[in-house]
Amino acid sequence: MPVGPAGSLLRLRRAPPRGRWLTAQDECTGAPIIAVGDAAARPWHLRPGSTVTLTTAGGPVGFTVIGVGGSNANNAYNIYTTLPPCRPPLAIPG
Numbered sequence: 001m002p003v004g005p006a007g008s009l010l011r012l013r014r015a016p017p018r019g020r021w022l023t024a025q026d027e028c029t030g031a032p033i034i035a036v037g038d039a040a041a042r043p044w045h046l047r048p049g050s051t052v053t054l055t056t057a058g059g060p061v062g063f064t065v066i067g068v069g070g071s072n073a074n075n076a077y078n079i080y081t082t083l084p085p086c087r088p089p090l091a092i093p094g
Helices: 024-029 038-044 084-090
Strands: 033-036 051-056 059-068 079-081
Touching: 033 038, 038 059
Parallel strands: 033 059
Antiparallel strands: 033 079, 051 059
């Protein structure tokens, strides 16, 4: 299951066609990983195993793509991650 804001699990009906969704285990390990919608992946040719650096308010954070597609929310431009990699750059207490 993908993990959403504040570590809450989101229930989406279909798995990404390439790769996998985020899991509760990913939330526990705090791995810097993301699942991306098709539209967000297309311009940068992202696929599972690709690496991407996202700019945050606290500076750049590197992520590994684990899944592409599977959600049409926001016209498939969404990027999903777990909360732990976002805490330091956004100054969110653990």
